[in-house]
Amino acid sequence: MISKKMENSLNQQLNRELYSSYLYLSMATYFENINLVGMSKWMRIQAEEEHIHSMKLFDFIHKIGGRVVLEQINKPQLDWESPKKAFQEALAHEEYITKNINELTDLAIEERDHSTRTFLQWYVDEQVEEEAVANEIVQKFNLIDDSKSGLYMLDQELGARIASPVTVAK
Numbered sequence: 001m002i003s004k005k006m007e008n009s010l011n012q013q014l015n016r017e018l019y020s021s022y023l024y025l026s027m028a029t030y031f032e033n034i035n036l037v038g039m040s041k042w043m044r045i046q047a048e049e050e051h052i053h054s055m056k057l058f059d060f061i062h063k064i065g066g067r068v069v070l071e072q073i074n075k076p077q078l079d080w081e082s083p084k085k086a087f088q089e090a091l092a093h094e095e096y097i098t099k100n101i102n103e104l105t106d107l108a109i110e111e112r113d114h115s116t117r118t119f120l121q122w123y124v125d126e127q128v129e130e131e132a133v134a135n136e137i138v139q140k141f142n143l144i145d146d147s148k149s150g151l152y153m154l155d156q157e158l159g160a161r162i163a164s165p166v167t168v169a170k
């Protein structure tokens with residue numbers, strides 16, 4: 001039996017994952033608008049993955065007999081100072097999400113809620129990956145500095161991203 005506190009916290013995380021999806025979709029339109037279509041594609045795939053993260057929570061809450069409560073999703077920023085700034089913000093956002101996942105895991109441990117703790121392990125592992133990938137891209141921006149050809153090449157590289165074949169399993 002899940003506690004009300006845990007159920008509410010999982011619902012909050014579901015909302016954060018939906019916001020993550022919204023934020024990356026906003027970054028996708030920002031990049032589209034400045035003709036960096038590769039980066040736009042990368043962000044669009046990222047937005048889809050965040051939606052999958054939210055649906056995993058949606059299914060889990062139902063499975064344990066809880067109630068999903070959908071709250072308002074905050075409006076994301078529309079523009080960024082530079083492509084690099086957008087990816088820096090993506091990294092900062094992932095660090096924030098990691099902090100939330102760790103807090104949720106701490107709560108599950110505190111409440112001896114083993115099924116939720118096990119469920120959250122997927123997110124713990126995913127966040128290691130998410131931070132590493134975002135950090136690698138920020139480091140590439142640092143390497144190319146103000147080079148226009150470097151930006152062009154990075155756009156090509158990020159545009160080669162393929163959506164992972166993750167499906168929303170019930």
Ligand code: OFO
Pocket residue numbers: 016017020050053094097126127130
């Ligand atoms: Fe970016 O991992 Fe979910 O939020």
